[in-house]
Amino acid sequence: NAGVMQNPRHLVRRRGQEARLRCSPMKGHSHVYWYRQLPEEGLKFMVYLQKENIIDESGMPKERFSAEFPKEGPSILRIQQVVRGDSAAYFCASSPRLTGGTEAFFGQGTRLTVV
Amino acid sequence: SQKIEQNSEALNIQEGKTATLTCNYTNYSPAYLQWYRQDPGRGPVFLLLIRENEKEKRKERLKVTFDTTLKQSLFHITASQPADSATYLCALDNSGNTPLVFGKGTRLSVIA
Numbered sequence: 359n360a361g362v363m364q365n366p367r368h369l370v371r372r373r374g375q376e377a378r379l380r381c382s383p384m385k386g387h388s389h390v391y392w393y394r395q396l397p398e399e400g401l402k403f404m405v406y407l408q409k410e411n412i413i414d415e416s417g418m419p420k421e422r423f424s425a426e427f428p429k430e431g432p433s434i435l436r437i438q439q440v441v442r443g444d445s446a447a448y449f450c451a452s453s454p455r456l457t458g459g460t461e462a463f464f465g466q467g468t469r470l471t472v473v
Numbered sequence: 474s475q476k477i478e479q480n481s482e483a484l485n486i487q488e489g490k491t492a493t494l495t496c497n498y499t500n501y502s503p504a505y506l507q508w509y510r511q512d513p514g515r516g517p518v519f520l521l522l523i524r525e526n527e528k529e530k531r532k533e534r535l536k537v538t539f540d541t542t543l544k545q546s547l548f549h550i551t552a553s554q555p556a557d558s559a560t561y562l563c564a565l566d567n568s569g570n571t572p573l574v575f576g577k578g579t580r581l582s583v584i585a
Contacts, residue, residue, distance in 0.1 A: 391572050400577035459505045464516030
């Protein structure tokens with residue numbers, strides 16, 4: 359049973375370009391969470407999705423950022439018109455249900471560098 | 474405002490000693506508290522979960538306590554080894570209402 363798969367592992371974008379980060383949850387998991395981590399900072403919650411639905415996007419910037427989790431295929435975190443401040447590690451986690459006494463399984467992250 | 478604090482950014486201890494990491498929180502009422510380990514360049518890995526009505530949980534050399542009165546969790550690694558060197562994150566779990574909220578982590582270095 360493969361774990362949470364994120365790709366790419368590393369992504370370099372020029373300012374103004376779009377970044378697309380992909381996350382395939384563990385088999386059987388329908389809950390996906392995206393977190394952002396800056397150097398020496400903790401994990402900051404961005405968005406929580408279930409299949410085809412955004413449940414909580416309170417941690418996601420209102421502009422340029424969007425997320426989806428279609429019925430088929432991976433969850434996508436999209437950042438439009440990237441700026442240097444978007445450089446960070448983005449982690450995806452999945453769980454079989456909303457964490458209420460349930461562990462979250464994390465991917466290895468995508469390290470985005472904006473040049 | 475809500476706040477989670479892990480006692481120190483970095484903790485150095487001698488091999489064989491017990492490492493104790495602290496997680497304090499304010500303005501939360503978590504039903505569970507989770508601890509994760511994160512190695513450089515990797516995603517966090519789940520270690521232990523403790524419920525609000527549990528005082529203590531153990532797993533091999535790991536022990537977690539949860540004091541909802543003090544709003545504090547302690548994470549202990551006994552007989553520490555250099556391989557235990559990593560960043561340890563605590564996470565508050567509000568019983569299914571919101572996703573996990575993480576502290577900044579404590580970077581533990583076990584010196585041989």
